[in-house]
Amino acid sequence: MSKPIVSVVGAGNVGEHVANILAINGIADVRMFDLARKTENKVFEVVKGKALDIKQMAISLGKDVNVEGFTVTPEGEGYEALEGSDIIVVTAGFPRRPGMSRDDLLSKNVGIIKVISERIKQYAPNSIVIVVSNPVDVMTYAAFKLTGFEKNRVLGMAGVLDTARFKTFLAEELNVSVKSINAYVLGGHGDDMVPVLTASNVAGIPLTDLIEQDRLNEIVERTKFGGGEIVNLMGTSAYHAPGSSAAYMVEAILKDRKEIMPCSVYLEDDDAKYYEADDIYIGVPAKLGKNGVESIEKIPLSEEERENWKKSVESVKAGINRIKELNLI
Numbered sequence: 001m002s003k004p005i006v007s008v009v010g011a012g013n014v015g016e017h018v019a020n021i022l023a024i025n026g027i028a029d030v031r032m033f034d035l036a037r038k039t040e041n042k043v044f045e046v047v048k049g050k051a052l053d054i055k056q057m058a059i060s061l062g063k064d065v066n067v068e069g070f071t072v073t074p075e076g077e078g079y080e081a082l083e084g085s086d087i088i089v090v091t092a093g094f095p096r097r098p099g100m101s102r103d104d105l106l107s108k109n110v111g112i113i114k115v116i117s118e119r120i121k122q123y124a125p126n127s128i129v130i131v132v133s134n135p136v137d138v139m140t141y142a143a144f145k146l147t148g149f150e151k152n153r154v155l156g157m158a159g160v161l162d163t164a165r166f167k168t169f170l171a172e173e174l175n176v177s178v179k180s181i182n183a184y185v186l187g188g189h190g191d192d193m194v195p196v197l198t199a200s201n202v203a204g205i206p207l208t209d210l211i212e213q214d215r216l217n218e219i220v221e222r223t224k225f226g227g228g229e230i231v232n233l234m235g236t237s238a239y240h241a242p243g244s245s246a247a248y249m250v251e252a253i254l255k256d257r258k259e260i261m262p263c264s265v266y267l268e269d270d271d272a273k274y275y276e277a278d279d280i281y282i283g284v285p286a287k288l289g290k291n292g293v294e295s296i297e298k299i300p301l302s303e304e305e306r307e308n309w310k311k312s313v314e315s316v317k318a319g320i321n322r323i324k325e326l327n328l329i
């Protein structure tokens, strides 16, 4: 039986881990796209080598999957094999280095997203697009505008990762299984992200009953700067948890799971009214199924959380205004 096709555009650290997990889980055939690597006297088609290696890894684990690599150019040549993709995960672009914010990547990465979005529109007009490249909320907004796809078919990955970080620190603190923890991190994927304490609990017990406020504040701060912590340790950004988070979203869509998870999604109408943010991509709980984003949930926020939420909206809006000023969307 033929499997769904997931394309991964940008097969660097994050992209290859997305491909890796999808192949190990055996739930989709994977197509990977990346630039050639040029040295003084040789051009390496690294993406083809990575695809072959990942396919052989999956086969060594007894999985019958196809994984193929395609070399593309920055100008947008070589994307024909996007045709037939059910889902496209976009991880192409520059990662940050120590001392940088995610927003520092905006002007370099938006040009890359522009070319890729045009090719997605051309070759895979019915696909669902999951953007990972940073600053992710702004890049997802750009992909939405540039593909012209319906809002349910364009979403960004961040909240699954931020929530996994929050859960990691809570599980360590309380010595409980992550399965007993319900937690949500919403807002933009930047330093202003909003861990929603009022909606987070362990076996139904509010976090504030389990952890002293000062310690809880430390955990919240560590979560908000969780990406930066890894950048400072590795000199580049995280890729195992980002890769698995994107793969988790892919699987929820392919398996029509109707699972609610925080994703960067487009807010308008009723959702915009509730979240006080219109014409924006930002992290809120969303139900993922075969149609992509099938609904957006309105999570209750305390007064303090709503104030923090508003700050996060302002930073994402500033990024969106910057790409509008660059006349790239």
Ligand SMILES: NC(=O)C1=CN([C@@H]2O[C@H](COP(=O)(O)OP(=O)(O)OC[C@H]3O[C@@H](n4cnc5c(N)ncnc54)[C@H](O)[C@@H]3O)[C@@H](O)[C@H]2O)C=CC1
Pocket (backbone or CB within 6 Å): 009, 010, 011, 012, 013, 014, 015, 033, 034, 035, 072, 073, 074, 091, 092, 093, 094, 095, 096, 105, 109, 112, 115, 131, 132, 133, 134, 135, 136, 157, 158, 161, 189, 236, 237, 238, 239, 242
């Ligand atoms: N949303 C999130 O939570 C996260 C986002 N990220 C972002 O994901 C992006 C990728 O990160 P890494 O994989 O660590 O970086 P990386 O540098 O390892 O990989 C990026 C890949 O994109 C490719 N690329 C660059 N320009 C391209 C173009 N025009 N067309 C096709 N491919 C192109 C590069 O050749 C490279 O292989 C970064 O922007 C990073 O900030 C990373 C982790 C989490």
Ligand SMILES: O=C([O-])CC(=O)C(=O)O
Pocket (backbone or CB within 6 Å): 095, 096, 102, 134, 161, 189, 226, 227, 228, 230, 231, 237, 238, 242
């Ligand atoms: O920190 C970064 O730049 C990459 C990222 O978004 C994350 O790991 O949260």
